[in-house]
Amino acid sequence: MDALIQFFQEQGSTLALKTWEHLYISLIAVLLGILVAVPVGILLTRFERAADTVIRIISIIQTFPSLAILAFFIPILGVGKVPAIVALFFYSMLPILRNTYIGIKNTDKNLLEAGRGMGMTNAQLIFSVELPLAIPVIMAGIRVSTVYLIGWATLASFVGAGGLGDFIFDGLNLYQPELILAGAIPSTILALLADFILGRIETKLTPTTRSAQQETA
Amino acid sequence: MLTFENVTKIYSGNKKAVNNLNLEIEKGEFICFIGPSGCGKTTSMKMVNRLIEPTEGRILIDGKDIMKQNRVQMRREIGYVIQQIGLFPHMTISENITLVPKLLQWSKDNRRERAKELIKLVNLPEEYLDRYPQELSGGQQQRIGVLRALASNPPLILMDEPFGALDPITRDGLQEEFKNLQRKLGKTIVFVTHDMDEAIKLADRIVIMRDGEIVQVDTPDEILRNPANEFVESFIGKERLIQTRPDVKTVGQIMNKIPATVHKEETLSTAIQRMKEKRVDSLLVIGEDQTLEGYIDVEDIEENRKKSTLVGEIVETELYRVKEDSLIRDTIQKMLRRHTKYVPVVDDDNRLKGIVTRATLADLVYESIWGDEDDN
Numbered sequence: 096m097d098a099l100i101q102f103f104q105e106q107g108s109t110l111a112l113k114t115w116e117h118l119y120i121s122l123i124a125v126l127l128g129i130l131v132a133v134p135v136g137i138l139l140t141r142f143e144r145a146a147d148t149v150i151r152i153i154s155i156i157q158t159f160p161s162l163a164i165l166a167f168f169i170p171i172l173g174v175g176k177v178p179a180i181v182a183l184f185f186y187s188m189l190p191i192l193r194n195t196y197i198g199i200k201n202t203d204k205n206l207l208e209a210g211r212g213m214g215m216t217n218a219q220l221i222f223s224v225e226l227p228l229a230i231p232v233i234m235a236g237i238r239v240s241t242v243y244l245i246g247w248a249t250l251a252s253f254v255g256a257g258g259l260g261d262f263i264f265d266g267l268n269l270y271q272p273e274l275i276l277a278g279a280i281p282s283t284i285l286a287l288l289a290d291f292i293l294g295r296i297e298t299k300l301t302p303t304t305r306s307a308q309q310e311t312a
Numbered sequence: 313m314l315t316f317e318n319v320t321k322i323y324s325g326n327k328k329a330v331n332n333l334n335l336e337i338e339k340g341e342f343i344c345f346i347g348p349s350g351c352g353k354t355t356s357m358k359m360v361n362r363l364i365e366p367t368e369g370r371i372l373i374d375g376k377d378i379m380k381q382n383r384v385q386m387r388r389e390i391g392y393v394i395q396q397i398g399l400f401p402h403m404t405i406s407e408n409i410t411l412v413p414k415l416l417q418w419s420k421d422n423r424r425e426r427a428k429e430l431i432k433l434v435n436l437p438e439e440y441l442d443r444y445p446q447e448l449s450g451g452q453q454q455r456i457g458v459l460r461a462l463a464s465n466p467p468l469i470l471m472d473e474p475f476g477a478l479d480p481i482t483r484d485g486l487q488e489e490f491k492n493l494q495r496k497l498g499k500t501i502v503f504v505t506h507d508m509d510e511a512i513k514l515a516d517r518i519v520i521m522r523d524g525e526i527v528q529v530d531t532p533d534e535i536l537r538n539p540a541n542e543f544v545e546s547f548i549g550k551e552r553l554i555q556t557r558p559d560v561k562t563v564g565q566i567m568n569k570i571p572a573t574v575h576k577e578e579t580l581s582t583a584i585q586r587m588k589e590k591r592v593d594s595l596l597v598i599g600e601d602q603t604l605e606g607y608i609d610v611e612d613i614e615e616n617r618k619k620s621t622l623v624g625e626i627v628e629t630e631l632y633r634v635k636e637d638s639l640i641r642d643t644i645q646k647m648l649r650r651h652t653k654y655v656p657v658v659d660d661d662n663r664l665k666g667i668v669t670r671a672t673l674a675d676l677v678y679e680s681i682w683g684d685e686d687d688n
Contacts, residue, residue, distance in 0.1 A: 209398030212361055212470075213412050213460070214388030227402050302402030306443045 102277065110262075114281050116176075117258035121248045121285075124180050125241050128187030133233065136195025137221060150193060157189045161247050165254045179256035183247060187240040194236025198229030227302045234297035238290055245286040249278060259285075313339040313500055314360065314468060319369035321355050321524075329355045331524040333369070339467070342494055342501045344511035347521035347547075356521070357470050357504045361387045373468065388412055391461030391469030391499075395476045397453050399445035405431075405456055406441035412464045430459040433493060451482035458490060462497070471503045475510065487513055508548055512536070520544055563643050564636035566676055567657045567666035573598050576605050576624030580613050583623050596656050597627045602663045604656055606631050633658050636665055640676070643668060 103110070139146040156164075164185065168178035202225045210220050226233075252260025259278040266274030314337040321330040330352040337343050345353035358364040359371060362383050371378045378386060399408045407414075409430055410423040418426070427441050434455040445453055454474060461469050475483040475490075491514050494501055505511055511518045512532040520527045520535070520543075528540035539545040572590040574583045576599050583595055587610060594609035606629035616626045633656045634643050647655055647670070654669040 203396075203398075205394060205396035205398040206400060208363065209392065209394050210400075210411075212363055212387060212392035212394070214384050214386075214415055215411075216384050219415070224400060304401045304444045304446055306404070306447060 098273070102273065106277065110277065110281065113257060113259050113261055113278075114285065116256070117245070117248050117251075117260075117282060118285060120176060120179055120251050120256055120258055121183065121241065121244045121289075124183035124244055124248075125187050125237065127180070127184045128191050128240060129237060131184075132188045132191035132236075133195050136192045136233075137199055137225075139192075139196050140199045140225075146196060150196065153189045153192060156185055161186065161250055162253065165250055169254055174255035176251075176256045178254050179248070179251035179258075182254075183244050183251070186247060187244055190236040190239045190243075191233070192236075195229065195233050198232030198236075199225045201232070202228055230300045230302070231297065234293065234300065238293045238297070241289045241293060242286045245282060245289060249282055313337060313374055314502070315370075315372040315375075316356070317370045317372065319356070319359065319366045319371060321352070321359060321364060322367045328524050330359070330366075333524075333526060335519065335526065335529065337500060337502065339500055340498045342491075342514055342516045343503065343519060344515035344517075345502065345504045345519045345521060346506060346508065346511045347527075349506065351521040352524040353504045353506075353519075353521050354472060355524075357472060357502050360468075360470055360502060361390045361392060388415055388464065389466050389468075391464075391466045393454075393457050393461045393469065393471040393474040395473040397445075397450075397457045397477070399453055399456060399460070401445055404442050404444055405448070408445065408456060409441075409459050409463055411460060416464055426463060430462060433462075434459060434489065449482075450478055451486060454478060454486060455489075458493075462499075466499075468500045468502070471501060473505055474503075476505070476507070483510075490514070520547060562636065563634055563638045563640055563655075563657055563668055564665070566640060566672055567636075567668050568672055569666045571596050571656065571664065571667035573664065574608070574623050575599070576622070576627060578623050579621050580617055580623060580626075583608060584610075584613055594654075595623075596664060596667065597623055598664055599624075604631070604633060604658050604662055604664045605629065607656075631656065633662075634668070635659070644673060647673075 135149070139149055161182070164182045165179065168182055172178040172181060199221075206224055206228075207220060210224050215224070248258050249260035249263055251258050252264050259282045262274050262278030266272060266276075266278065314335075316333045316335040319330060319333040320328065322328050333352075333356060345356060347353050355364055359366050360373075360378070362378060365379070373386075373390075399405075400411075403411070406424065406427040409427045410418070413423045413426055424441075428438055431438060431441060436452060436455060440448065440452070445456070448456065454477075457474065458471075461471070475486050478486065487510060494514075503511075503514060515532055517529060517531055518535055519529045520540075522543055528535060528544050530538075535544065536548060539548060572586065572592050572595050574586055574595040574597055576597050586595060587593065594607050596607050597605040599605045605624070606627040608623060608627055612626050612628065620626050632646065632650060632652060634646075636657055636659060638657075643655060647668075654667055656664060657666045657668060659665055
């Protein structure tokens with residue numbers, strides 16, 4: 096207990112800063128991932144033939160060792176937060192893209208035909224039928240992505256991006272297990288927290304299909 | 313109001329789904345497209361709102377070529393109902409019903425007003441407007457599906473087997489309800505089905521299709537009465553033909569043209585002789601020029617053989633007779649009611665043309681049921 100108090104006294108502000116950096120790197124990467132992967136995923140449902148190829152390429156990127164990717168961006172983007180965010184962004188793509196694609200693609204064909212037959216435009220179909228109905232699947236992709244990214248973001252410290260990874264690497268170098276824990280535990284908590292919050296957002300975004308009256312009944 | 317002009321649809325692989333379709337549909341008409349699967353009925357219907365575009369030919373709505381109109385705009389002016397109902401699960405009933413008005417940018421109040429108006433048409437309570445589709449039964453859902461097509465009051469409605477997925481009892485009720493609704497609102501309806509009962513029940517005219525071509529277009533009555541060919545006949549089904557045959561055929565078509573007769577100037581012994589030959593117990597008595605005088609039966613001869621010698625002296629003139637163009641149904645009913653064994657058939661001048669006996673009726677029923685199999 097004393098050790099813990101002592102740790103917070105000595106490293107408290109550093110911990111807060113590192114946690115913030117960590118969160119910041121992961122969230123920016125996920126946000127970029129959503130911004131790119133969701134539209135691309137929707138687009139792919141319109142170009143079925145390209146879909147397979149694109150998803151395969153992104154799956155291959157996913158299999159690259161994360162350290163290698165991070166290192167790979169150093170000559171191009173230098174060190175610091177930018178290469179870390181870019182690398183993590185690539186990682187976030189796959190789950191979001193794949194889930195968006197599958198979610199949209201699995202929309203009941205009858206609904207699309209009914210909508211189209213009644214005179215909905217392509218955009219209206221996407222925004223008022225396909226996207227709302229695919230929300231649970233897309234959000235699942237985003238949650239998976241976010242949780243992974245928060246874990247992987249510890250490696251960002253390797254390219255000088257900071258974050259909770261700094262503690263872990265210091266701990267490794269100095270052979271101080273408590274420092275490793277100081278990095279690992281907050282990062283785990285962050286991941287759990289993010290998943291929880293995203294779950295709430297998912298519930299909020301998922302369109303209702305039952306009236307309140309029936310729910311209580 | 314809806315015209316198909318030489319419309320052909322060729323899918324990739326040179327398969328002709330619809331071949332040179334020509335059809336003119338009047339305003340307010342209820343048209344059923346019917347045929348086996350793959351006959352092109354659905355394709356024909358979907359070409360009207362351009363969910364499928366024709367390869368050749370033109371489709372005109374009120375004289376305007378649909379290919380020259382804005383596709384989206386045009387669809388909003390045509391009601392559309394699909395078999396799988398296709399209500400949006402994340403929208404309330406009210407939102408579902410007024411989807412097209414929303415696309416047409418009606419105000420919120422107008423839309424709500426319209427939804428209330430519409431739900432009354434199908435006798436569902438107004439509370440349902442705020443429920444979601446999955447909280448309704450299948451039959452209720454399809455009622456909403458129909459209302460959705462009516463929402464912006466389009467003159468033309470396309471329906472793709474709308475009652476196909478419902479259980480028979482619900483379907484029956486809904487057909488009834490919908491037919492009344494259609495009469496009341498005067499909509500032009502293009503209705504695709506594979507159920508002949510449904511088509512007969514609903515349609516003003518039925519379009520029977522096979523292999524992308526029209527086989528017959530006519531009113532249900534006319535199709536039942538005069539099927540264009542064997543395909544139509546088999547498609548209508550034997551049971552239905554039996555039901556209709558007595559209604560549509562005339563006596564002249566089924567009567568026995570060589571009845572057992574005796575001339576009024578002939579002797580009773582000749583009459584007895586003829587009865588024995590023909591194995592009957594009564595004879596029709598004819599006079600000059602085949603005029604029907606009456607009948608004699610074996611008992612009359614027995615009673616009178618001592619007193620009289622000529623048939624004409626004892627002929628029984630009280631005889632029920634029918635004309636050649638009488639309906640079989642009526643004739644059967646009369647025969648049964650009067651307990652007569654036969655009815656002579658005469659022309660306008662009372663000349664004997666033939667006879668309908670109970671045996672004739674037995675033949676008729678036999679043919680309706682087993683006649684086709686004998687041909688094979």
